[in-house]
Amino acid sequence: MKSFDLTGNPTPILTVSELNQQARDCLENNFARIEVEGEISDLLQHRSGHWYFTLKDKQSQLRCAMFKFQNKTVRFQPEDGQQVQLKGKLSLYAPRGNYQFIVERMQPAGSGQLQQAFDALKIRLAQQGWFDTDNKQALPTLAKQVVIITSPQGAAIRDMQTTFARRFAGIRLVVIPVPVQGDGAAEAISEAIAKANQWAKTSDQSKPLLSVGQKKEVLAPEAIIIGRGGGSLEDLWAFNELVVAQAIHESALPIVSAVGHETDTTIADLVADVRAATPTAAAELLSPDKAALQQQFASFSDQLKRQLNYRLNDAQSLLKGLARRVKHPSHQLNQQVQRVDQLDNQLFRSVNQTLSKKRQLLEQLQQRLMVSSPAETIQHQQVDTQNLYQRLSLAINHSLHRRQLEWQRLVETLNVVSPLATLNRGYSIVTATSGDILRSHTSVIKGDEINAKLADGDLQCVVVSSTEQKQK
Known part of the structure; x- marks a missing residue:
């Protein structure tokens, strides 16, 4: 069917679907990448994952749809009555002919100014070198005490306490409760950082005591964790304040920043010595794995045992070699005793032989004396006999003295060993x-x-x- 305009020219007649399609194409082509601000109402989060709501101000309202693959990037939980800024395009839902806004990005109202302030402070601190790795401190290998600066009611503190207890329960945790968003939060966080540093600087005699069961321990923190759970840019803004960044930069204790989720980045994350993706990850950075340490100690123990056994075997081999080379004193003593006995036998035989010879000589002289009886001869023989006797006595005494000296020398040698x-x-x-x-x-x-x-x-x-x- 055809219709005619005022000039009589025929114009095509469109179906409803064709008209809605052309209207949608016109809207999407001419109203793409539009930013609009208003208040959320009638929010419906469908089980399919898509969001449907109305954006309104005092005079008008606009139906909106944000599909599942887009709303996954939203870092806060939208609610009815919340002011938001939307970015997207105008479209038309053809089956109903409803005019609607397809949302591609959503953020709380006012976050644009916050983002500009964030970017400006980030550039300023980067130029001052606050983000440089040269200014970063190393974390302690095994801290005895760790200060946690966060909200006492949030899930972050529970996650960190659970992680420390699971991995290495011996680390003492000191929690300084602070508000993590809202007025005064940034000042409270910076004051808590200064307080932790003051505890670390105080002498042992003046340090406050930490109650651990029935015992009192000196409060001497070695590291700090600042953090909270995820949220919008407004929720995390306390960690983007200059006062917090300055407190982190001036801290003598190493600081781990665990603010928000892995996709959240704050000024505190950039200034801190280490940035953790989550509070749980921060606790893991400062708590060694007990099972891994036990396995490492077992390995060291095995290596030490092997080294000790190796050295012991070497020492035993060396000792056995020396034992074979060194003779026991009893062996030499026995040899000397045998030598003394041998010399004693020789001395005894020598004396007996000498005496026997002298006796034989005496007998011969007596026989000769008896044969020649003249007195003069007898007298001469008596003189000769006396001389011989004296010579014999001298010879015997000399021989005995010489043998005694030799015997004494052997005895002295024997006494030495x-x-x-x-x-x-x-x-x-x-x-x-x-x-x-x-x-x-x-x-x-x-x-x-x-x-x-x-x-x-x-x-x-x-x-x-x-x-x-x-x-x-």
């Missing part, structure tokens, strides 16, 4: 109760009874300690 002479010089022979001689301090342990033989008696002793002699 004798254990008794060693004892006279201040040494002792130490034996176990079983009678075995102790040659190493490792043969006894504390409390064992031992015997010490001295030159003039024995001592009964008890081991108090055992110390290895250092090699010089």
Whole structure:
């Protein structure tokens, strides 16, 4: 069917669907990337994930739709009566012919000014070098006390306390409660940071005490965590204030910033020594994994045992080699005793042989005397006999003296190697109760009874300690 305009020219007749389609194309082409501000009302969060609501001011209202894949980027929970800024395009819902606004981005009203203030402060502090890695402090490997600055009612404090308890319960947590949004929040956070630093600087005698069960411990924090849960730019604004940034920058204690979710970035995150994606991640940065530490200690223990066994085996091998090279004094003593016995036998035989020869000579002389009986001869023979007797006596005495000197020399040699002479010089022979001689301090342990033989008696002793002699 055709219609005619005033000039008589035919114009096409559109269906309702065609008209709505052309109207939608016209709206979307001419009203794309529009920003509008108003109040939310009649908010419907459909189970499909899409949001439907009305944006209104005092004179007008506008139906809006924000689809699932777009509203995932919204960092706050919208509510009826909330002022918001929307960015999107005008469209038309063809099945009903309803005029609507398709929302692509949503943020609380006034966040545009906040974003400008954020960007300006960020540029200013970056130019001053507050974000430089050279100004960052390293976190302690194993802190004994950690200060947490956050709201005592939020989920963030519970997450951090649970994480510390799970990973390493020995770390003491000191919570300084502060408001994390609203008027006065930034000043409270900066004052809490200053207070924690003051505790760390105070001398041990003047430091306040921390109650831990029935005990009192000195309050000496080693690190600080500041943080809160996620929220809009307005909710997180206290952590974008200059007073907080300055307190973090001037802190002598290392600070971990755990503000919001991983997608949230604040000035505090940039100035802090370490930024954690979440409060839980901040707790993990300052609490070592107990299971990993136990495994590491077990590995170190195994390495130490292997090294000790290796060195012990080397020492035992060296000791055995030295033992084979060193002869016991008893061996040399036995040889000297045998030598003395041998010399004694030789001396006895020599004396007996000499006496026997002299006796034989005397008998011969007596026989010759008896044969020649003249008195003069007898007298001469008596004189000769007397001379011979004197010579014999001198020879015997000389031989005995020489043998005695040799005997004395051997006795002195024997005394040098004798254990008794060693004892006279201040040494002792130490034996176990079983009678075995102790040659190493490792043969006894504390409390064992031992015997010490001295030159003039024995001592009964008890081991108090055992110390290895250092090699010089």
